[in-house]
Amino acid sequence: MERNRALWDAWAEEHFGSAFYGVDRFRAGDSTLPDFDVDAVGAVAGKRLLHLQCHFGLDTLSWARLGAVVTGLDFSPKAVGLARRVAETCGLRARFIHANVYDAAESLGGERFPVVVATAGVLPWLPDIPRWAGVVASVLEPGGLFYLREFHPVSQVFAPSSANPRAPELRYPYFPTGDPVREAAEASYAGAGVVEDGTSCEWPHSLGEVMQSLLDAGLRLETVREFPFTTYRAYPWLEEGTDGRWRWPGDQSPLPLMYSLRCHAPH
Numbered sequence: 001m002e003r004n005r006a007l008w009d010a011w012a013e014e015h016f017g018s019a020f021y022g023v024d025r026f027r028a029g030d031s032t033l034p035d036f037d038v039d040a041v042g043a044v045a046g047k048r049l050l051h052l053q054c055h056f057g058l059d060t061l062s063w064a065r066l067g068a069v070v071t072g073l074d075f076s077p078k079a080v081g082l083a084r085r086v087a088e089t090c091g092l093r094a095r096f097i098h099a100n101v102y103d104a105a106e107s108l109g110g111e112r113f114p115v116v117v118a119t120a121g122v123l124p125w126l127p128d129i130p131r132w133a134g135v136v137a138s139v140l141e142p143g144g145l146f147y148l149r150e151f152h153p154v155s156q157v158f159a160p161s162s163a164n165p166r167a168p169e170l171r172y173p174y175f176p177t178g179d180p181v182r183e184a185a186e187a188s189y190a191g192a193g194v195v196e197d198g199t200s201c202e203w204p205h206s207l208g209e210v211m212q213s214l215l216d217a218g219l220r221l222e223t224v225r226e227f228p229f230t231t232y233r234a235y236p237w238l239e240e241g242t243d244g245r246w247r248w249p250g251d252q253s254p255l256p257l258m259y260s261l262r263c264h265a266p267h
């Protein structure tokens with residue numbers, strides 16, 4: 001996780017100036033939230049919302065624009081500093097906390113939330129999903145909603161083939177092994193360049209492991225959705241549709257690309 005933190009510090013700065021994140025578009029009033037996240041979470045106006053692994057906060061602040069009273073948490077001090085800067089320049093009220101997600105309960109002083117969200121590229125950075133699910137349960141109010149949207153682990157077993165980088169090749173395990181996949185970090189999804197000595201450690205987590213961990217933590221799982229698209233070109237073999245979403249080539253969607261879960265803490 002320490003290696004990952006150094007990588008995310010470097011990427012945060014580069015992402016901040018990237019066309020992918022479009023901080024200027026956000027400052028001009030854009031929301032970064034896809035409609036299916038907004039629909040799944042429902043009305044947030046006046047509610048306290050905790051965003052776990054918030055990067056530099058554009059999604060967190062988009063929830064603030066919908067009226068939520070937001071707290072973002074991330075372990076990259078650079079990302080948290082940038083998030084505070086965007087909030088200030090946009091005149092949005094938000095609190096950003098610098099902490100490892102595993103220390104969320106202590107860092108939040110035991111505060112619990114009616115809405116907790118985590119989306120798009122959060123779980124592979126975490127070694128222990130049962131422990132993470134326990135953290136999620138510990139920051140939810142009784143009856144509170146947890147919403148997760150993540151890249152589908154089925155799609156994450158593939159890497160660009162060495163013979164043809166636009167074709168997928170089966171490379172990574174689907175089931176958790178306990179060991180991270182250590183790799184020299186290449187350019188990031190947002191086009192951030194190669195970081196000197198940048199090594200990423202990512203842990204595979206199957207859909208079953210994630211769902212069972214949330215159930216074991218005492219949450220009531222209510223909605224499971226699998227999506228045949230991503231919101232950007234997450235893999236070089238995807239093709240863009242007229243709706244701006246990216247799918248496997250051809251008319252059929254052979255494998256899922258994202259999933260979402262909605263669960264509630266017991267009353």
Ligand SMILES: C[S@@+](CC[C@H](N)C(=O)[O-])C[C@H]1O[C@@H](n2cnc3c(N)ncnc32)[C@H](O)[C@@H]1O
Nearest residue numbers: 008053055074075076099100101119120121125
């Ligand atoms: C892919 S980004 C999340 C992207 C976010 N959905 C967005 O679009 O801006 C993953 C984030 O997780 C954070 N992260 C990774 N491991 C973490 C940990 N153990 N505790 C807290 N944050 C962590 C990174 O710093 C990074 O900001």
